[in-house]
Amino acid sequence: MTQPPAALPPSCDDLQKKKRGRPKCFDEQQALEKAMLLFWEHGYEATSISDLTHALALTAPSLYSSFGDKTGLFYKCIDYYLAHEACPIEAIFLEAKTTKVAFELFLYDNVQRLAQPDKPSGCMLVVATMNCSDNAQAIQYNILEKRLKTKQKMLQRLQQGVVDGDLAATAPLAEMADFYSTVLQGLTIQARDGATVAQLHKVVEHAMRTWELF
16 A cells, blocks of 8 residues: 655745744734834824834734734824723713813823823824925824814813803803813823923913913
8 A cells, every 4th residue: 555655844945934923922012012112102194114123022924914004003003092092082081070170180081191101202193294304294194183183172171161160151162172182292292201100290380370370
């Protein structure tokens, strides 16, 4: 009876393919967190594929197969940031008894997140695309839309304040939303420049005193 041929040992190409595959201990969430921190600290364009593969301990083919290109990975990192690092604006606005309290809590919560000792300073939605060239305009617009959504949520909370009766019907809601979104972005720049939590708290205190001027 004819015996089936013995299995051939793996070729060098086969071994190389296995080596280029995803590591056994690969954890996508951990990888996203590491990539997020790089983009957050250095910005989208200044973070290279080499930086990412080194930080994530992945080869470039593994990175591409797992996350797509650099832009795709950046967008996933933004989603991770919004889910795990950004201020929970909806919960704060929903639970606060008045609109003023909602904005005050929102700003103070942001301060704690903008100046963490173990994380990059500032808001990733602001700092990650600050110095991008024209080649990254699509990415800048995408992030701008996300910032505008936050501003829209602020405006909606102000409108709810009018409905609830804790804001006058004549209050300039659009101007208030513009002002406090500007304060929020200013806090990011100050944190990036090294301002302490105590200094940022003082900014919030003065911003909330301005509430009565509207």
